[in-house]
Amino acid sequence: MSKVVPLQTDIYKILINNKYNNFTIAEFRDELVNCSNTFTDKNLARKFIYRQVYRLLNKRLLIKIKNSGDKKARYIKSELFQGTSFRNKELYFIKQTSNTLKHPLYPSATTLKMEKIKLQNNLAVTICEANVYSELLTRLPDQANHLRKFQSEAQSNTINLMGKINALEKVLTILN
Numbered sequence: 001m002s003k004v005v006p007l008q009t010d011i012y013k014i015l016i017n018n019k020y021n022n023f024t025i026a027e028f029r030d031e032l033v034n035c036s037n038t039f040t041d042k043n044l045a046r047k048f049i050y051r052q053v054y055r056l057l058n059k060r061l062l063i064k065i066k067n068s069g070d071k072k073a074r075y076i077k078s079e080l081f082q083g084t085s086f087r088n089k090e091l092y093f094i095k096q097t098s099n100t101l102k103h104p105l106y107p108s109a110t111t112l113k114m115e116k117i118k119l120q121n122n123l124a125v126t127i128c129e130a131n132v133y134s135e136l137l138t139r140l141p142d143q144a145n146h147l148r149k150f151q152s153e154a155q156s157n158t159i160n161l162m163g164k165i166n167a168l169e170k171v172l173t174i175l176n
Contacts, residue, residue: 005059006089009108010036011052015077016086024072025050038108048110056081109175116168123161130154 007015014020014031023031029046032039039045053075056062061081066073133151137144 004085004087005061007086008052008110009088010038012086012088022074022076024074025053026072028053028075038111044114109172112168112172112175116165116172119161119165119168123158123165126154126157126161130158 010032013035014028018031018035020028020031025046028049029042032045032049033042039048053062057064057075059080061078061084062075063078064073064075130151133147133154137147137151140147
């Protein structure tokens with residue numbers, strides 16, 4: 001493989017720097033959770049690892065081994081993996097965009113995706129809240145002053161959340 005293969009920072013650290021090999025998805029997940037500040041939720045870490053391993057399988061950089069007695073498949077590095085050059089995707093991005101970053105914990109794409117999901121959930125709640133205030137305005141006209149204030153706050157929060165989501169989407173397109 002003549003092309004340099006980008007790997008997400010945590011994956012690069014585990015597979016290349018730590019020379020991790022012959023693993024199951026669960027073992028890789030545990031290694032990721034132990035050596036990374038990005039993942040605290042084991043389920044999200046497992047899904048992330050599975051996607052990364054699947055990508056490397058498709059490039060024939062990993063080999064899947066399933067023994068008849070084992071429940072779980074094991075993955076080992078292929079000969080192609082040994083002859084392939086890799087680069088740390090996140091570090092490359094930092095070098096290309098700015099030399100003045102002072103924060104050692106530059107957020108990864110995964111962290112930003114999780115932030116975006118949280119914002120999208122908050123947005124859904126806020127939109128629902130604004131809709132309830134609209135409904136209550138017709139049902140409780142004597143409380144209109146208070147309800148309009150609450151509705152206005154919910155609409156303002158909706159706009160704020162949408163702006164944050166849009167910004168994260170733009171940044172994520174650069175990182176991916």
